[in-house]
Amino acid sequence: MASKPEEDQDELIATKAVKPRTLFHAIEASSLPPxxxxxxxxxQEGLTVLFAGGETGSRLLAHTVYHLLKNPEILEKVxxxxxxxxxxxxQLPDMKALEALPWLVRSLSPKDIATGTG
Incomplete structure (x- = not known):
């Protein structure tokens, strides 16, 4: 026979919605067809998630380097x-100090890079 705390825990687990731990658990628990x-x-889903984030960062870095090299006066200000x-x-300044640098922040702005103004 289970003790009172164990019964309470079992009831809590049974009534509380369990969130999926990963994308794969969410797909498996979904109503999608088999x-x-x-x-x-x-x-395929795993590869999409894996590469989607990397491509964005890589593209941002490549565009930033390109525009800084194309505009040496901005590179010098940064x-x-x-x-x-x-x-x-x-030592490199901490993140808070770097985020306060207007030329650096502007040079890393995806909006400015996408429009060619960064």
Missing amino acids: HEKAPTRLA RKEILDAAGDSN
């Missing part, structure tokens, strides 16, 4: 901002 839950489909923020230290 062919949409096949291992090949799950592999470089000066970072060096000034670092001060006498040879």
Whole structure:
């Protein structure tokens, strides 16, 4: 016979909606037809998620480098901002300090890069 705390825990688990831990668990628990839950489909979804985030970051970095090299005066302003923020230290400033640098933030803005103004 289960004790009272164990019964309470079992009741809580039974009544509380369990959130899927991963994308794969969500697909498996969904009402999709069986062919949409096949291992090949799950592999495709995994690859999509894996590469989607990487491509965005890579593209942003490539466009940023291109535009900074194309505009040496902006590159110099970004470089000066970072060096000034670092001060006498040879360490890169922390994230909060970097986020406060207007030329750096603007050069990394996806909107500015997409429109060619970054």
